[in-house]
Amino acid sequence: MDSLTQIVLGIVTAEIVAGKKLQNRTFLYGAILGTIPDLDILVGKFMSVVDGVAIHRGLSHSLLFFVFLAPILGFLIAKIEQGKIDFKRASWMAFWCLVTHVLLDMFTSWGTQILWPLEYRFALKTIFVIDPLYTIPLLISLIYVWKSKNFVDRKKYLYRGLLISSGYLLLTCVLKLVAVHQFEKALEQQNISYQEIIVKPTALNTVLWNANIASVDGYFIADYSFFDTQPISFVFYAKNKALEKKIEHIEDFQKLKDISEGWYLVTEENHTICFNDLRFGLLTTSAETPKFVFSYQFVSGYDGKLTAKEVPKAKRDGKALLKNIFTRMKGN
Incomplete structure (x- = not known):
């Protein structure tokens, strides 16, 4: 997120873990601890483009890492807040702040290696990385907590915010199941044979859902809004095996294949x-010249070696994408 x-x-x-001990100091520690797993983005700045993407939500998002890190952070916090909180509770606070970060990330589309060093990425794909409907209830509850000095009242505000946001998160799971059913029904009705399907929400909402459908020769991509009144329309993008063969020897290509979990198209x-990662959708919907949200071009370096570089996106691309999403949300 x-x-x-x-x-x-x-x-x-x-x-929740240490509010009685630290009062409003939890705002400082919670903000820092809740950010730590995403520091892998900073580490990635010192690596190649592809390697930086590959490490995101890997080691820094794993339970194994937290088991070792939490006691260290707990020791430091207990030292700083001597007399207010002991080592055990400080370590417990650190551990749960780190773990809740990862548990929330698991609901997004990117995937999280919570069981690192196992390579499998857990991704429920029920919520977009930015969703105000999840964040706002928690934010409002914290405003009330900051103003209150009564521990019982602070807990009450927290649990209300957490109940609403968690309830919404659970609702996104239900909405996804409905969307998956609609896509599968449409595929059956249109006699489209396929091997695999992934469904995820589009940006900033859980009304409009997107599906990638893998077939032998390529991929079908489609959208479904809960306000649709017409059948779902599937657009086919053929695999280009000949083009793919030209770059199969490139190291970055093999890494990107692993990162995309096989959901990719090679275009020229x-x-x-x-290299286009299909999991995060299209910037434009043209079947002839598609532009994907995550796209990498292979460029030659000083040594003549081909490496991947992310295709830059213009501000107008993002604005056009959001405009198309909010228009499409209203139904087909």
């Missing part, structure tokens, strides 16, 4: 070969 949401969730968790534009 986005940094603000993780900070807010970290504060809520710290307050202006004599430049691009």
